[in-house]
Amino acid sequence: MIARPPQPSAEPAKRTRNSARTKAAILVAGRAEFAERGFEGARVDAIAERAGANKRLLYHYFGNKEDLYRAVLRDAYEEIRRGERALSLDQYGPADAMDRLVRFTFRHFLANPWFPRLLGTENIENARFLKTLPDIKALHSPLVGQITAILKRGAESGIFRRDVDPVQLYISIAALGFFYVSNMATLSVIFDRDLSGVAMVQEREAQAVQMVIDYLKTQPE
Structure with a gap:
């Protein structure tokens, strides 16, 4: 029986697509939060919630507020x-x-x-x-x-x-x-x-x- 060579994983491409989508969602959520509440009133928790993203990812992609x-x-x-x-x-x-x-x-x-x-x-x-x-x-x-x-x-x-x-x-x-x-x-x-x-x-x-x-x-x- 001939062993089949391992198939390349599609995970990196999927991860790249997901990260781009998450970044875009965070930017859109940030627009809304900063526009509505100003810089001082905006909350990172609220932006993450609007984006449907983990707050840790927000900090990972963009740093601080x-x-x-x-x-x-x-x-x-x-x-x-x-x-x-x-x-x-x-x-x-x-x-x-x-x-x-x-x-x-x-x-x-x-x-x-x-x-x-x-x-x-x-x-x-x-x-x-x-x-x-x-x-x-x-x-x-x-x-x-x-x-x-x-x-x-x-x-x-x-x-x-x-x-x-x-x-x-x-x-x-x-x-x-x-x-x-x-x-x-x-x-x-x-x-x-x-x-x-x-x-x-x-x-x-x-x-x-x-x-x-x-x-x-x-x-x-």
Whole structure:
């Protein structure tokens, strides 16, 4: 009888898949906990419970609470930057590219209300954790380059003004979505309108696009 050679174990691959899934679940749970309770109020036990993970694994993968918060913060910025790169804005004309960037930014905040809350938490902390992320500036520089290229193409084609600071422009674009989403509840009460309604959201998005495009247009002589 010929002995069969031992079959390779699939356990390492399975373990790798499980660890990746567990890490992702912990990051998602961390987003929710930090966004809802702030850094000081968030509890590691609650994050582990939300993720359905063993607390020891949380410490194993991410270290302490501060390190987990840093990982959540980095992941949040990486996610929006990935979305912006996926827009492939260099394939579109300047006005269309800017339209798409404004809509994406607005919709990202709308679809991820935890993101404005997380940024609010970090601002309460005076960006003390963000300052410790060594790659954060490099993460944002492609976005500035992307906007700069759109502005340059628009100016060269005669449809955009030439005196626009790309950083100031992005701050304005982000503010148009950030403020609306982060203050939706209070503004709905103050103005007696349901700002979360589809019609109101669509109207606000269209107005955000129009405001940016109108600002960028060359002024008639």
